[in-house]
Amino acid sequence: xxxxxxxxxxxxxxxxxxxRRTSDPPAMLHGFGDRDLLGPCLAVIGARQATPYGLAxxxxxxxxxxxxGITIVSGGAIGCDMAAHNAAIEAEGSTVAVLGCGADxxxxxxxxxxxxxxxxxxxVISEATWGTPPLxxxxxxxxxxxxxxxxxxxxxxxxxxxxxxxxxxxxxAAGRDVLAVPxxxxxxxxxxxxxxxxxxxxPITCESELRDALAAAGFKLExxxxxxxxxxxxxxxxxxIALRANPMRPDDLAFCLKCDVVSIARALTYLELKGxxxxxxDGRYSISKYG
Numbered sequence: 001x002x003x004x005x006x007x008x009x010x011x012x013x014x015x016x017x018x019x020r021r022t023s024d025p026p027a028m029l030h031g032f033g034d035r036d037l038l039g040p041c042l043a044v045i046g047a048r049q050a051t052p053y054g055l056a057x058x059x060x061x062x063x064x065x066x067x068x069g070i071t072i073v074s075g076g077a078i079g080c081d082m083a084a085h086n087a088a089i090e091a092e093g094s095t096v097a098v099l100g101c102g103a104d105x106x107x108x109x110x111x112x113x114x115x116x117x118x119x120x121x122x123x124v125i126s127e128a129t130w131g132t133p134p135l136x137x138x139x140x141x142x143x144x145x146x147x148x149x150x151x152x153x154x155x156x157x158x159x160x161x162x163x164x165x166x167x168x169x170x171x172x173a174a175g176r177d178v179l180a181v182p183x184x185x186x187x188x189x190x191x192x193x194x195x196x197x198x199x200x201x202x203p204i205t206c207e208s209e210l211r212d213a214l215a216a217a218g219f220k221l222e223x224x225x226x227x228x229x230x231x232x233x234x235x236x237x238x239x240x241i242a243l244r245a246n247p248m249r250p251d252d253l254a255f256c257l258k259c260d261v262v263s264i265a266r267a268l269t270y271l272e273l274k275g276x277x278x279x280x281x282d283g284r285y286s287i288s289k290y291g
Contacts (some may be wrong), residue, residue, distance in 0.1 A: 005032055005104065005130070009073045019148035022174045026127035027147060030103045033123035037094050039149040041073035042214065043171070045164050047082025048158040051247065052190050052278050052286050054157030057181045060081035061154060064207050066093025070214065071224035073098060073149050075125070075142065076115060079155050085114060089122070096123040098146050100131040100139035140166055147171040152217040154204060155180040158192030168196060177217045179204045188282075226238050239267055240276060240287055247286035 008015055008029050016038040019025050029038075045064040046054050056252035058080040062072045065194055066088035072143035074081040077090065088095035103126040106112035118124050121139055127145065129140060140163065147153055155178070158164035168178045178201045183190025197203045204210050211221060242248065250268060254261040267284055271277040278288045 005030070007031075008035065016149055017149070019145065022144065022148040024144060025148065028128060029125050029145075030130060031123060031125035032103055033096075033103050033121070034094075037071050037096050037123045038125070038149040039073075041071045041149045042097060042218065042219070043146050043150040043153040043167065044063070044072050044080070044084035044156060045074055045146065045153065045158075046078050046084075046193075047158055047162070047164070047189055048079040048081075049189075049281060050079035050083070050157055051187065051280060052288050053183060053187075054080050054087075054189060055083045055221075057156040059203065060085060061156065061181070061207075061210055062095075063087035063093075065210065065214065066084070067091035067094065068091070068201065070219055071096060073146055075100070075139070075146060076108075076111055078110055080276045082111055082114060084156075085118065085122075089117065096125065097144050097148065098149070099124065099126040099128075101134040102126055102128050102130050102140045105133065116155075119192075131291035139163065143167040146162040146169040147174060148177060150176055151219060152179060152214060154176040155193050155196055156211075157181065157189050158184060158196075159189050159197060160191045161245050162192040164192060165196075169200075177213065179210070179213050181205070184246045219251040236269075237276075238272065239264070243277060243285060243287045247280055247284040249284050253285070 010027050018039040042065050043060055046058055062084035066072050071094040072088040073096040074084045076099050076253055085095045101107045103124050104116055143166040147167050154169040155164055171178050180193040180196040180201045182197055182203050195259050202213055242256055248266045255262045275288055277285045279285055
């Protein structure tokens with residue numbers, strides 16, 4: 001498939017029907033790639049400044065859904081969005097990026113390679129005209145398109161406050177299902193998803209739950225990938241065991257494990273060099289892989 005640009009009007013036959021049925025559909029969509037991918041989709045969204053846990057959840061569930069024939073839509077942003085797009089591609093599935101700038105603009109710059117691939121082999125769309133630079137207000141507006149293309153929205157990680165809630169609100173207003181992945185009550189990055197669950201959104205903790213939720217939303221799954229992810233064998237390292245439940249700072253780990261903080265700091269440095277832990281932007285440490 002070549003990287004050919006196209007435009008589609010609200011009144012055109014090929015305009016995505018799910019989006020057309022929302023309260024504020026864009027009058028025109030500009031895009032690249034396969035127009036047949038524009039719904040019904042599963043939106044997989046989450047934090048830009050995502051934790052390893054959030055990124056792993058995005059990869060796990062987006063990859064599983066895409067591998068079973070469901071098109072994944074997200075916003076092309078760094079963090080959970082990019083993880084979801086990449087997982088769909090790696091599963092040899094389909095994915096759509098909805099941008100808050102022109103569909104021909106590489107933003108964020110870190111996503112340039114991914115967007116180039118998607119313009120050729122997947123789909124990249126925007127309601128903005130060609131060459132439109134990224135504008136803050138446009139990202140909030142594009143969230144209604146992500147929700148409008150979707151039968152269901154899966155929030156894999158979100159803090160409070162969070163722009164992710166805008167997409168969830170648009171989905172609920174359009175009568176679409178909103179699902180959320182629960183996280184630690186101690187992690188600020190999980191408060192938004194946990195809040196959605198407390199307000200009645202369905203929690204998703206495994207592929208079986210996601211399969212049932214998607215079937216209830218109206219998706220037809222191909223069931224190509226039936227095996228669920230299995231947790232790796234628990235490490236005997238007490239630091240990794242402690243960090244599996246909740247990211248912590250060195251002094252908190254030292255208190256928890258009844259060790260001196262110098263020893264903990266040395267151990268964390270070693271584990272970070274080995275790729276076992278990741279230092280988060282707030283100084284806490286998290287295990288690097290969740291499967």
